Amino acid sequence: MTFAVTILGSNSALPILTRNSSAQILNHYNSLYLIDCGEGTQIQFLKYKIKFNRINHIFISHLHGDHFFGLIGLLSTYHLMDRKDRLNIYANPEIEELINFQLKVAKTELRYPLIFHPINSEKSEMILDDDKITVKTIPLDHKIPTSGFVFIEKQRDRNIKKEFLAIEKVPIHKFKSIKAGDDYINSDGKIYKNKDITLAPPKPRSYAYCSDTKYYEKIIPHIKNVDLLYHEATFMKDKERNAIEKFHSTTVDAANIAKKANVKKLIVGHYSARYKKLEPLLDEVKEIFKNSFLAEDGLTFNVDK
Amino acid sequence: MTFAVTILGSNSALPILTRNSSAQILNHYNSLYLIDCGEGTQIQFLKYKIKFNRINHIFISHLHGDHFFGLIGLLSTYHLMDRKDRLNIYANPEIEELINFQLKVAKTELRYPLIFHPINSEKSEMILDDDKITVKTIPLDHKIPTSGFVFIEKQRDRNIKKEFLAIEKVPIHKFKSIKAGDDYINSDGKIYKNKDITLAPPKPRSYAYCSDTKYYEKIIPHIKNVDLLYHEATFMKDKERNAIEKFHSTTVDAANIAKKANVKKLIVGHYSARYKKLEPLLDEVKEIFKNSFLAEDGLTFNVDK
Numbered sequence: 001m002t003f004a005v006t007i008l009g010s011n012s013a014l015p016i017l018t019r020n021s022s023a024q025i026l027n028h029y030n031s032l033y034l035i036d037c038g039e040g041t042q043i044q045f046l047k048y049k050i051k052f053n054r055i056n057h058i059f060i061s062h063l064h065g066d067h068f069f070g071l072i073g074l075l076s077t078y079h080l081m082d083r084k085d086r087l088n089i090y091a092n093p094e095i096e097e098l099i100n101f102q103l104k105v106a107k108t109e110l111r112y113p114l115i116f117h118p119i120n121s122e123k124s125e126m127i128l129d130d131d132k133i134t135v136k137t138i139p140l141d142h143k144i145p146t147s148g149f150v151f152i153e154k155q156r157d158r159n160i161k162k163e164f165l166a167i168e169k170v171p172i173h174k175f176k177s178i179k180a181g182d183d184y185i186n187s188d189g190k191i192y193k194n195k196d197i198t199l200a201p202p203k204p205r206s207y208a209y210c211s212d213t214k215y216y217e218k219i220i221p222h223i224k225n226v227d228l229l230y231h232e233a234t235f236m237k238d239k240e241r242n243a244i245e246k247f248h249s250t251t252v253d254a255a256n257i258a259k260k261a262n263v264k265k266l267i268v269g270h271y272s273a274r275y276k277k278l279e280p281l282l283d284e285v286k287e288i289f290k291n292s293f294l295a296e297d298g299l300t301f302n303v304d305k
Numbered sequence: 306m307t308f309a310v311t312i313l314g315s316n317s318a319l320p321i322l323t324r325n326s327s328a329q330i331l332n333h334y335n336s337l338y339l340i341d342c343g344e345g346t347q348i349q350f351l352k353y354k355i356k357f358n359r360i361n362h363i364f365i366s367h368l369h370g371d372h373f374f375g376l377i378g379l380l381s382t383y384h385l386m387d388r389k390d391r392l393n394i395y396a397n398p399e400i401e402e403l404i405n406f407q408l409k410v411a412k413t414e415l416r417y418p419l420i421f422h423p424i425n426s427e428k429s430e431m432i433l434d435d436d437k438i439t440v441k442t443i444p445l446d447h448k449i450p451t452s453g454f455v456f457i458e459k460q461r462d463r464n465i466k467k468e469f470l471a472i473e474k475v476p477i478h479k480f481k482s483i484k485a486g487d488d489y490i491n492s493d494g495k496i497y498k499n500k501d502i503t504l505a506p507p508k509p510r511s512y513a514y515c516s517d518t519k520y521y522e523k524i525i526p527h528i529k530n531v532d533l534l535y536h537e538a539t540f541m542k543d544k545e546r547n548a549i550e551k552f553h554s555t556t557v558d559a560a561n562i563a564k565k566a567n568v569k570k571l572i573v574g575h576y577s578a579r580y581k582k583l584e585p586l587l588d589e590v591k592e593i594f595k596n597s598f599l600a601e602d603g604l605t606f607n608v609d610k
């Protein structure tokens with residue numbers, strides 16, 4: 001019943017030895033969703049024992065190198081590993097031409113279907129909706145077209161109470177309608193109200209990824225009340241001017257967004273390479289939003305039911 | 306007086322945790338020449354303390370990803386580091402379009418001049434010739450256009466013997482011609498033969514890089530007698546068929562080339578990911594060519610004067 005985010009890269013554009021560039025795995029019941037893919041992401045997979053073949057969907061926020069330079073290497077590795085399963089990439093439309101050109105010069109014809117799903121970064125769209133999860137984009141405010149992503153578990157069926165099944169012989173073909181909320185009428189005509197014979201399912205869990213962006217209140221409706229928010233905090237508050245100039249956020253920006261959106265938990269990351277110690281950043285964030293954590297390469301954040 | 310090769314990546318295409326994909330630094334008197342640039346090469350720079358700004362020339366053997374996927378990240382990092390010096394890239398002509406397209410989508414205009422020098426992989430050409438070093442290409446036999454490189458130190462001037470300078474007051478403006486090989490006539494008309502008053506300079510050192518290639522005897526004239534040869538050995542000898550099919554070499558191929566070219570020392574590398582322990586590969590190489598060594602990430606091979 002996992003719903004957990006593993007940080008594979010927590011630094012911004014300039015690389016440092018202890019922090020890779022952006023990449024994360026959302027693990028939902030052992031289906032892995034890759035969010036951004038900076039250079040060296042596949043090496044992080046090896047380091048943190050991420051199973052390559054559990055990934056069928058890759059989401060790229062924008063086409064700055066620290067968010068996608070590892071993608072072509074990963075796609076090539078899947079080819080060499082003889083992958084057969086379809087792989088979906090959700091990204092700015094230009095990525096398709098770029099990847100195809102790279103494959104062309106290497107004379108590589110991928111052994112698996114690679115499907116590009118172009119993102120329109122001007123508006124929020126549902127880009128994935130299967131039986132387990134829904135993913136929507138969040139328009140962000142960065143130097144180039146950029147989208148965040150919000151992942152929401154599908155509402156699960158109600159659970160039929162064991163005590164009820166012990167006293168009533170319910171035909172199996174009725175289970176589905178009861179789980180969906182219907183009352184049950186037994187062969188004697190006795191009516192059981194649904195609320196008396198079922199338990200509500202766990203509330204769907206949600207995760208929002210917002211990187212890169214300047215402070216941008218328009219994202220708030222999209223991330224309202226999420227269980228877990230990752231928001232970039234490239235700079236500390238004394239570098240607010242740098243943040244504005246470079247279309248990035250400060251610690252204070254990230255915390256204010258988390259507070260106004262009433263999220264349950266905040267992770268900050270995408271740190272400027274200038275910060276060797278991160279505790280001072282966390283202190284600034286926590287002053288405004290207490291339930292905050294630092295992204296660090298290899299850390300996993302679980303969202304409980 | 307350094308002439309040394311540092312291995313930054315010794316594995317072939319599929320990444321493993323302990324061996325990065327291909328990249329090497331040739332250090333010649335603190336000028337660094339980068340040869341190939343697999344994904345994560347800039348992280349290897351940080352790990353092995355390679356000075357980014359000592360590199361002005363980058364040589365890419367061919368456009369398979371494990372030899373160049375780290376290039377765009379490195380170029381972007383130079384941009385972010387505010388590099389001003391001109392950077393030269395020697396590679397297959399298609400790389401220019403590819404890099405420019407990547408920069409375009411990221412809306413990046415590099416802050417430094419980036420000069421592309423297209424390689425014609427069909428023939429051997431001199432691609433760099435400055436006051437310190439000469440670099441020539443070596444056509445290799447691989448699936449796509451591929452070139453090796455041979456680096457040869459420039460012949461240095463003769464050294465004037467200290468004993469001679471102690472007995473004769475030689476005007477400084479005469480030094481250059483004596484060092485170039487001229488005899489010296491003093492103010493009394495006495496003739497000193499050049500061979501009596503100078504010492505021969507050290508023999509120019511040389512390094513050849515041959516990766517990727519199948520066994521290909523046509524490279525021998527280009528690498529004849531070099532001090533140090535890096536030759537790929539993707540497979541052990543029992544996988545000769547794989548090697549031929551994939552246009553790669555075995556341990557035996559590399560050793561035979563080294564022997565026939567009469568090189569002084571051989572390094573093998575570009576190992577298939579299947580080999581966890583490398584000693585068995587070295588054993589096979591040494592059976593044919595004794596002065597052989599394994600490339601391993603972080604190892605430096607010095608060529609003495």
